[in-house]
Amino acid sequence: MLFNSLDFAVFLPIVFILYWFVVNRDLKLQNALVVLASYVFYGWWDWRFLLLIFFSTGVDYLVGLQLNKERKKKNRKILLWISVIVNLGFLGFFKYYNFFLDNFITAFSFFGMKINANTLNIILPVGISFYTFQTLSYTIDIYKKKLKPTKDFIAFSAFVSFFPQLVAGPIERTSNLLPQFLNKRKFDYSKAIDGTRQILWGLFKKIVIADNCAQFANEIFANSADLNGSTLALGVLFFTFQIYGDFSGYSDIAIGTARLFGFNLTQNFAFPFFSRTFPEVWRRWHISLTTWFRDYLFIPLVKRFPINKVTKVIHVFVLFIVIGFWHGASWNFFLWGVLLALYFIPSLFLKNKIQTQVVAEGKFFPTLSEFFKVLLTFSKGSFALIFFRADSVGQIFEFITNIFSFSLFEIPELSNYTLASEVIALIFVFMLIEWQGREQLYAIEKLGFKWKKPFRYLSYYIIVFLILFYAGQEEEFIYFQF
Amino acid sequence: MKSYIYKILFFLFPICIIVVILEFLLINIPNDYTFKKEYLDKNASEIETIIFGTSHTFAGLRPEYIDGHTFSVAIGNQSLSYDYKIFKKYQNDFKNLKTIVLAVSYPTLWFRLQDHHKDSSLIFNYEKYYGIDASANIDFRLEILNRPLKLNYRLIFQYYIKKKPVQISEEFGWGKKITKRSDLSRSGKQQAKRQTYRDINSNVNNIRMNESIRMLNSIIDWSKQNNVNVVLLTTPTHLYYREKLNQEQLEITIKTATELALNNENCMYLNFFNDERFSDDDYRDAHHLNPTGAAKFSKLVNLQIKEFQ
Numbered sequence A: 001m002l003f004n005s006l007d008f009a010v011f012l013p014i015v016f017i018l019y020w021f022v023v024n025r026d027l028k029l030q031n032a033l034v035v036l037a038s039y040v041f042y043g044w045w046d047w048r049f050l051l052l053i054f055f056s057t058g059v060d061y062l063v064g065l066q067l068n069k070e071r072k073k074k075n076r077k078i079l080l081w082i083s084v085i086v087n088l089g090f091l092g093f094f095k096y097y098n099f100f101l102d103n104f105i106t107a108f109s110f111f112g113m114k115i116n117a118n119t120l121n122i123i124l125p126v127g128i129s130f131y132t133f134q135t136l137s138y139t140i141d142i143y144k145k146k147l148k149p150t151k152d153f154i155a156f157s158a159f160v161s162f163f164p165q166l167v168a169g170p171i172e173r174t175s176n177l178l179p180q181f182l183n184k185r186k187f188d189y190s191k192a193i194d195g196t197r198q199i200l201w202g203l204f205k206k207i208v209i210a211d212n213c214a215q216f217a218n219e220i221f222a223n224s225a226d227l228n229g230s231t232l233a234l235g236v237l238f239f240t241f242q243i244y245g246d247f248s249g250y251s252d253i254a255i256g257t258a259r260l261f262g263f264n265l266t267q268n269f270a271f272p273f274f275s276r277t278f279p280e281v282w283r284r285w286h287i288s289l290t291t292w293f294r295d296y297l298f299i300p301l302v303k304r305f306p307i308n309k310v311t312k313v314i315h316v317f318v319l320f321i322v323i324g325f326w327h328g329a330s331w332n333f334f335l336w337g338v339l340l341a342l343y344f345i346p347s348l349f350l351k352n353k354i355q356t357q358v359v360a361e362g363k364f365f366p367t368l369s370e371f372f373k374v375l376l377t378f379s380k381g382s383f384a385l386i387f388f389r390a391d392s393v394g395q396i397f398e399f400i401t402n403i404f405s406f407s408l409f410e411i412p413e414l415s416n417y418t419l420a421s422e423v424i425a426l427i428f429v430f431m432l433i434e435w436q437g438r439e440q441l442y443a444i445e446k447l448g449f450k451w452k453k454p455f456r457y458l459s460y461y462i463i464v465f466l467i468l469f470y471a472g473q474e475e476e477f478i479y480f481q482f
Numbered sequence B: 001m002k003s004y005i006y007k008i009l010f011f012l013f014p015i016c017i018i019v020v021i022l023e024f025l026l027i028n029i030p031n032d033y034t035f036k037k038e039y040l041d042k043n044a045s046e047i048e049t050i051i052f053g054t055s056h057t058f059a060g061l062r063p064e065y066i067d068g069h070t071f072s073v074a075i076g077n078q079s080l081s082y083d084y085k086i087f088k089k090y091q092n093d094f095k096n097l098k099t100i101v102l103a104v105s106y107p108t109l110w111f112r113l114q115d116h117h118k119d120s121s122l123i124f125n126y127e128k129y130y131g132i133d134a135s136a137n138i139d140f141r142l143e144i145l146n147r148p149l150k151l152n153y154r155l156i157f158q159y160y161i162k163k164k165p166v167q168i169s170e171e172f173g174w175g176k177k178i179t180k181r182s183d184l185s186r187s188g189k190q191q192a193k194r195q196t197y198r199d200i201n202s203n204v205n206n207i208r209m210n211e212s213i214r215m216l217n218s219i220i221d222w223s224k225q226n227n228v229n230v231v232l233l234t235t236p237t238h239l240y241y242r243e244k245l246n247q248e249q250l251e252i253t254i255k256t257a258t259e260l261a262l263n264n265e266n267c268m269y270l271n272f273f274n275d276e277r278f279s280d281d282d283y284r285d286a287h288h289l290n291p292t293g294a295a296k297f298s299k300l301v302n303l304q305i306k307e308f309q
Helices: A006-022 A027-069 A073-112 A126-141 A155-162 A174-181 A189-222 A229-260 A278-284 A287-304 A309-327 A329-351 A368-389 A393-402 A417-436 A453-468 B001-026 B032-046 B055-060 B080-093 B117-130 B149-161 B184-196 B203-225 B246-263 B289-309
Strands: B050-051 B070-072 B099-103 B229-232 B265-269 B284-285
Touching: A006 A027, A006 A229, A006 B149, A027 A155, A073 A126, A126 A155, A126 A174, A126 A287, A155 A174, A155 A189, A189 A229, A189 A417, A189 A453, A229 A368, A229 A417, A229 B265, A278 A287, A278 A329, A278 A368, A287 A309, A287 B055, A309 A329, A309 B032, A329 A368, A329 A393, A368 A393, A417 B246, A453 B001, A453 B149, B032 B070, B032 B080, B032 B117, B055 B099, B055 B203, B055 B289, B070 B117, B080 B117, B080 B203, B099 B203, B099 B289, B184 B284, B203 B246, B229 B246, B246 B265, B265 B289
Parallel strands: B050 B070, B050 B099, B099 B229, B229 B265
Antiparallel strands: none
């Protein structure tokens, strides 16, 4: 079920009413309703994959309990490996089987050996990369004795399958989400209003920004060989806003929906376009994934291998290549990861202070130096997205060669200049709203709080109007494919 | 909690009212589907030549240039499966029918409207306006959701304020679309890519193709029994489109149409695909004729139909 569909618009109020009015007195029933609703939500795509979630839930629940009982280190390790193999096994099979098989066949044929093997027609279960990582963190944390397992299977199932964040995150840590299922939730009016506002903003990002940009990004990337440099550069810009609007919009809807049910999810995006350095981008973009990899891959690597200049570089490469492959089984994503690592490495050797505060904090205008730093970081990030969006490695190089040619100074060749100008104007307004709200959790969190009520309502109606104005066919969210 | 619900309902109330009004206005705008249905309901028994197909025949074949009472039920994106559904619905009403023209274009054998999620709004049109069971999963049937609101506004403005019709069908169902010629090279490449099916021999594609052939055979058999001729027609296309096509898909299409014509004496295959009598000036884009090209093409088709009769 898509968040931007009518199905969801009907589904959400039904679950909300049942949750707060029918099963509100019994925590177990409330959790059972969450599980049921989550399975309906997920099964709307393909009910067969529910078995996968159920199996994964069952294995991690049992492994968690056993890990707590088991004292022998060797047995504990075996249990951990069972969880890792089951979870990564599913992920590997559904996501990477064909990729590795193709590459093995190609590699062997390079040495004159012919291998007869057929690739399988595998459908990737929606969101498998997200819930797999969430359940993995549960068993790893219990193994590391950072966490006690839960005996409540219903609460654990609800934690694994919680519908707002099941298919595209945020990837929640057990320590944050699971305890919320174990304690009674109370309806909080201001939290619900805030959640509704965040849903509204998420829909705006998805429907008004991402879907409009997608029209041009898709057209330009599909015809990149025939277009001039300036059009391709515009294509990159459109795709940058498409992916941000799409994914951060999804996160906003997910977080807002969870708030309606009394849950707090992790912030997943913190205005990454206003970062001054590349490491700052990674602290602000898809935060739940980058912190997951930091805690479960990077830190263990650092602990295992002595830190020196060479290992530091290797660790960063490993981290970003794995992040690249997490996004998809193709060489494009591998190269994307390599490029990100190259962006990141200089920061390891420069003794710059880590910037945790948002740019131009407490001020409206940034300094000239801040402005250019933000612009440079944004350009580098957008450039990297060519690797992310291109269909093949060949297209990446063709695209880059065409961009950096004299045709970069020609007039862009767009199919609809009026609409393109309209979309660029929308992006400009969007960036202004994001800029004014960059010190909050999401851009409109406090928009118009000092205004008179009718004006504040008017601003929400304008957002609703724009959403309805551009809403058409439901477009899938990009991150579902991961 | 109740105050939250009241607040949300209070906020949504004006939006719901506007949605209901817009839906009412939109659903009452006559369009190509309502026009064609009404025409068939009233005149099916008098039609002598009926033209089916997608935008290729909708824009490319002008009924006024075909002898006898000719009507085009072709429409943009109308797959063979919907040609067939329309045919089935009206077959008993065709009392005077002499010729059926069926478009066989490059994607025809594999294209099924119901397989394309993005075209669900089109399927809605058949169910809502044509009264044809779409037998497809359309989640909620609201006209307002078939296109972005900004296009809905334009439709309402055009029909209710400017008092201009929304349909592009002319009197006998020809789709008159006068637009500037698009870049032939780019449109050729884009459309060829869009209409080429990956892995043409896959199980799914074979099932689709066999189903299409079954539908064509069914129409031909009915026509035989009712002394009606069937003309399988491939419309002219520009070199920029042709050169980007998958040769295997193209060969299967032409071979299938040729075999159907050879095996059935009431069936003729007219292939104008590579016809060099059509120049750049005859095209709206690389695979659609403009009104001038359509007039030229229709005269040629008319001659062939007359000869066949």
